[in-house]
Amino acid sequence: MDPRFNGEWRASEIQTVKSLIARHNTNNNHANNMNKKHTDIVDELQAMFPLKEKHQVTNLYVELMVEIIQSGNQHVATSSNLMNGNFGMPMEDPAMGNMEEVLCSSLMEEMGAMRKGEEALQKQPTLRKQHAARFWTEEEHRQFLYGLRAYGRGNWKIISRHYVPSKTPVQISSHAQKYFQRLQNPTKKQRYSINDVGLYEAEPRVQNNASGQERLTFARGAYNPNHYGSGGQPTAMNNLPKVRLPLPHITSQASSSQAATLATGHQQQMEANGSFVAPSVEGDGSHMAWTSDQQGEFLDNQWFMDLRMD
DNA sequence: TGTGATGTCGCAACAGGAGG
DNA sequence: CCTCCTGTTGCGACATCACA
Structure with a gap:
């Protein structure tokens, strides 16, 4: 099991999440609204794991998506093809390629936003330290x-x-x-x-x-x-x-x-x-x-x- | 078994910080 | 400036444990 999830998610839970992600990717319902898709998936995951914190669910989702993306690109020759990878998902519909492109792009934007948020906090070390400690x-x-x-x-x-x-x-x-x-x-x-x-x-x-x-x-x-x-x-x-x-x-x-x-x-x-x-x-x-x-x-x-x- | 030491708890008072 | 929120500290009460 991925050590990143030790103590936070069990292997069975991770497998469940992966299945759900795969199911959502198979159902091309939100090809034009990836934000809604992410929201829906996270909401569904949180409904499945009510005792998990939202950030835990979100983090796992992002981690698994990255993992899926990376595993999907093991079959891709160059990193420039990242956006065209199939993310390890069954992809019989040619439209899925475009959908996943949008999905991946949206995910990367989300991760970028998360990083920016962390950077913003790091730029306020005093405030963060005080709040965390106090x-x-x-x-x-x-x-x-x-x-x-x-x-x-x-x-x-x-x-x-x-x-x-x-x-x-x-x-x-x-x-x-x-x-x-x-x-x-x-x-x-x-x-x-x-x-x-x-x-x-x-x-x-x-x-x-x-x-x-x-x-x-x-x-x-x-x-x-x-x-x-x-x-x-x-x-x-x-x-x-x-x-x-x-x-x-x-x-x-x-x-x-x-x-x-x-x-x-x-x-x-x-x-x-x-x-x-x-x-x-x-x-x-x-x-x-x-x-x-x-x-x-x-x-x-x-x-x-x-x-x-x- | 009785006694003292120790640990833990609840409660109140206080001070610092921030919002109204 | 006042009020409120929050964390810290002090004190008394109680329970537990070790020892004579």
Whole structure:
């Protein structure tokens, strides 16, 4: 397996993604709109892997496309033929050649944009360093929420070790303090905060139900103090109803078995008992709920393996 | 078994930074 | 300038462990 994906993607997952990419390339539905095609693929991938971060899905997609492109060009004599390679995909339709040309071009533009973004950050070393060292990132906050859900409130040392190694238990405790304080004041008008990022915001939204504005809110990254929702209210107010307290009634002494029980699909049962709030459901309720497949994915996740070992 | 040391936690107070 | 967000620090409470 490609070492780039170790610890982040399993071989089976990568194979699944490759199959999906191949299927999309076979279905020439977006030959005239490659951006939409990329978006659709990433959205579909995120729906398949709800526990993966969007950037993880995007990165894997880009990596695999590069891999496909490179493997496709092993059969091409010169690098100048890059744009005409078949990317290792079955290509019976002559039109595919043009489509893939556009696809490859679009992909290269995307990668170029990513590089430019990285360069821009590197040009602001002070700002980046300060933010990375001082403030919690969305990624760290989500990991914190995962750890909170798995181990419950109070087990900051374990959460620090397994989920947020970049933060000390004291820092996590402090962060949790602010997080719970914020949750206790849902009606209070507040500025946007990293604590407004709910655990399940990482999960996919069904396009038919989610407004573009909602999708945009998180597509642009949660830690955006300047971003406000469409209703004239700070984003915080829009998001707060979706922010769920993962284990509000688990005491600081909750055992690993308790955490495991909670994490294995008994959440809905607990919700019925009024002691747990399951993933938020919007619209017709067709999304955000945990399917058996998602639970299986959940149980196979690396951090949950760690949970079992403790 | 009782006691002291140690570790961890929750809570409150404070300071710095940024937005309104 | 005020308010809010965020991280740090200090303190008390509690649990665990080692030792006499």
